Amino acid sequence: MDDDPAHLDILEAILGSDHDVSAVTGGEEALLFVQTERPHIILLDILMPGLNGYEVCRRLKALPETADIPVIFVTSRDADEDEARGLEYGAQDYITKPFCPAVVRARVRNHLLLAEQRERLEKSISLLEHEKELLQQKAELGIQAGGLAHDMANILTVLEVLRYIPRERPGTDEEWADVLAAVDMSVESMDVGAGICKGFTSYLRNVGEPAEDCSLSDLLQVLGMYRKRYKGALTQHVQPAMPPVRCKAWQVRRVFVNLFTNAMQAVEQAASPEIALRLWHDAQGAHFSITDNGAGILPEHLPRIFEESFTTKPAGTGLGLYMARQIMDSHGGTITVDSQPGKGTTFTLTFPVHGNTV
Numbered sequence: 001m002d003d004d005p006a007h008l009d010i011l012e013a014i015l016g017s018d019h020d021v022s023a024v025t026g027g028e029e030a031l032l033f034v035q036t037e038r039p040h041i042i043l044l045d046i047l048m049p050g051l052n053g054y055e056v057c058r059r060l061k062a063l064p065e066t067a068d069i070p071v072i073f074v075t076s077r078d079a080d081e082d083e084a085r086g087l088e089y090g091a092q093d094y095i096t097k098p099f100c101p102a103v104v105r106a107r108v109r110n111h112l113l114l115a116e117q118r119e120r121l122e123k124s125i126s127l128l129e130h131e132k133e134l135l136q137q138k139a140e141l142g143i144q145a146g147g148l149a150h151d152m153a154n155i156l157t158v159l160e161v162l163r164y165i166p167r168e169r170p171g172t173d174e175e176w177a178d179v180l181a182a183v184d185m186s187v188e189s190m191d192v193g194a195g196i197c198k199g200f201t202s203y204l205r206n207v208g209e210p211a212e213d214c215s216l217s218d219l220l221q222v223l224g225m226y227r228k229r230y231k232g233a234l235t236q237h238v239q240p241a242m243p244p245v246r247c248k249a250w251q252v253r254r255v256f257v258n259l260f261t262n263a264m265q266a267v268e269q270a271a272s273p274e275i276a277l278r279l280w281h282d283a284q285g286a287h288f289s290i291t292d293n294g295a296g297i298l299p300e301h302l303p304r305i306f307e308e309s310f311t312t313k314p315a316g317t318g319l320g321l322y323m324a325r326q327i328m329d330s331h332g333g334t335i336t337v338d339s340q341p342g343k344g345t346t347f348t349l350t351f352p353v354h355g356n357t358v
């Protein structure tokens with residue numbers, strides 16, 4: 001794109017054998033040509049009739065569809081044209097008249113190569129982002145499926161108990177109490193499972209459980225039925241004015257249930273079982289902790305408890321803490337453990353909190 005036909009001819013002669021060259025005179029014509037033909041590279045003279053080269057370059061760089069086409073300014077060594085100014089307008093490079101064929105060819109080739117590489121890079125970046133998104137979706141699906149598996153295991157355990165209760169009316173009140181407790185347990189498990197199922201199915205419908213502002217102490221109410229089954233001492237401290245936590249409610253309930261059932265199992269053999277629940281907040285976020293005075297975790301087990309399928313229980317699934325950690329990760333939070341064999345265990349959850357406290 002040049003105002004001087006002689007220069008155009010020379011450039012065409014230099015580049016014509018390796019490239020498909022089109023020549024246009026005038027700024028408006030140049031813009032029109034680029035819009036319709038989308039060349040791979042543009043050699044632009046600064047002095048042209050109508051719009052000058054700077055203005056053409058500025059307009060091309062302002063449009064997303066032409067911004068990435070490399071522009072090389074053509075300047076005269078003797079003219080008072082400013083190469084730096086061309087570069088400020090977004091041009092990639094410049095060549096000077098009179099032309100040195102080797103330089104012209106090299107510059108054009110290099111910038112074509114660069115543009116091609118950038119395009120390839122952008123493609124692979126967007127591919128990577130897509131893959132990352134898929135991985136996140138997969139992880140969420142895994143959490144939900146893990147929840148279902150956990151509930152199924154709970155329900156099965158309860159049903160196994162029911163199975164062995166005699167078909168005829170059990171003899172003693174104690175036996176009846178066992179049956180009722182077992183039924184309560186399976187109903188509760190079913191209830192949690194049904195909630196998770198809802199999240200699961202709506203997720204598959206590509207909706208997913210929405211993250212909402214939740215009160216952690218409200219979510220803790222999911223433990224109601226489990227608390228009834230627990231025979232030991234239970235204390236609960238909630239700091240006033242807890243900030244709401246943005247979370248997927250059923251996933252967080254799931255974490256509470258998993259931690260509570262673990263604590264209940266841990267204190268089964270304790271002389272005087274104790275479980276303490278705490279909710280508090282500080283600059284780091286909102287925290288929940290559960291402390292039991294159970295058997296504790298052996299130092300050699302401690303690094304493994306969050307692994308998928310790690311369990312020390314004969315009928316354990318080893319999924320509870322694995323899921324808890326995935327859920328906390330996906331909420332941008334953390335789960336930590338502090339345990340002393342023979343004394344007990346504390347699990348602490350930390351949720352990020354945004355905005356003001358309520």
Ligand SMILES: Nc1ncnc2c1ncn2[C@@H]1O[C@H](COP(=O)(O)OP(=O)(O)O)[C@@H](O)[C@H]1O
Nearest residue numbers: 262263266296305311312316317318319320321
């Ligand atoms: N409160 C606790 N006290 C002692 N050990 C615990 C406690 N919570 C978890 N653990 C240990 O971590 C392991 C993994 O827990 P989890 O992932 O919930 O699977 P599961 O309960 O099916 O074994 C348990 O088998 C147990 O050894």
Ligand SMILES: [Mg+2]
Nearest residue numbers: 258262320321
């Ligand atoms: Mg468990």
